[in-house]
Every structure is written in C-alpha cells, then in structure tokens.
Amino acid sequence: MAVEREKFYECEVKRRRVKATGGYEPFWKVKLIADALNDNDTEFRCKSCGGPLKVFHRNTENAPPPHVEHKLKSDSEYCAVGMYFLKATDGREPRPSQSPVQ
Numbered sequence: 001m002a003v004e005r006e007k008f009y010e011c012e013v014k015r016r017r018v019k020a021t022g023g024y025e026p027f028w029k030v031k032l033i034a035d036a037l038n039d040n041d042t043e044f045r046c047k048s049c050g051g052p053l054k055v056f057h058r059n060t061e062n063a064p065p066p067h068v069e070h071k072l073k074s075d076s077e078y079c080a081v082g083m084y085f086l087k088a089t090d091g092r093e094p095r096p097s098q099s100p101v102q
Contacts, residue, residue, distance in 0.1 A: 051097030
C-alpha cells in the first residue's frame with residue numbers, strides 16, 4: 001500500500017535585496033520549487049505557516065516534479081494547506097509554525 005505524501009509546488013525562498021542606505025537586507029519571495037532550484041536558492045519555508053520544509057528533487061525520467069513537504073508533522077497538522085490539517089475533522093484552526101524559519 002502506497003504512503004500518501006504531502007506535496008507543495010510553491011513556497012517562500014529567502015532572497016537579498018539592496019537597501020537604499022547601502023548593504024543588503026533579506027526578504028521572503030514566493031516561487032515555484034523548480035524555479036527556486038534553478039536559481040540555486042537554499043532557504044525555504046511554507047508560505048502559509050512559515051515552517052521548515054524538505055525539498056524533493058530528482059533528475060530521473062519518471063520522477064515526480066520538484067516539490068516540498070513540511071519537515072514537522074505538527075506544522076502539517078495546523079497549517080492551512082497541510083495534508084493532515086485538510087484531513088482533520090475536529091474543527092481545528094490554522095496557526096503559524098511553532099518553529100518558524102526566520
């Protein structure tokens with residue numbers, strides 16, 4: 001029996017921009033995972049809860065497209081787009097991650 005996996009194809013990636021006063025400042029930008037990997041981005045977080053994500057990417061012919069899933073089950077249980085949250089029938093409310101990526 002196949003295990004159902006959570007898959008997201010879009011998330012926030014950490015970028016840098018030039019400040020008006022000089023230097024750089026970090027900011028989060030929503031991107032497709034495939035584009036982020038092509039741009040060599042290295043820091044990812046969920047665009048809904050801000051939690052850490054695992055990146056899945058293979059260059060084989062029959063592999064699924066690049067995607068991410070929550071690292072922590074607790075994030076998936078309370079993230080508005082998390083697989084466990086969407087399956088829950090107890091009326092829970094979405095909340096930010098308890099260990100957000102800064």
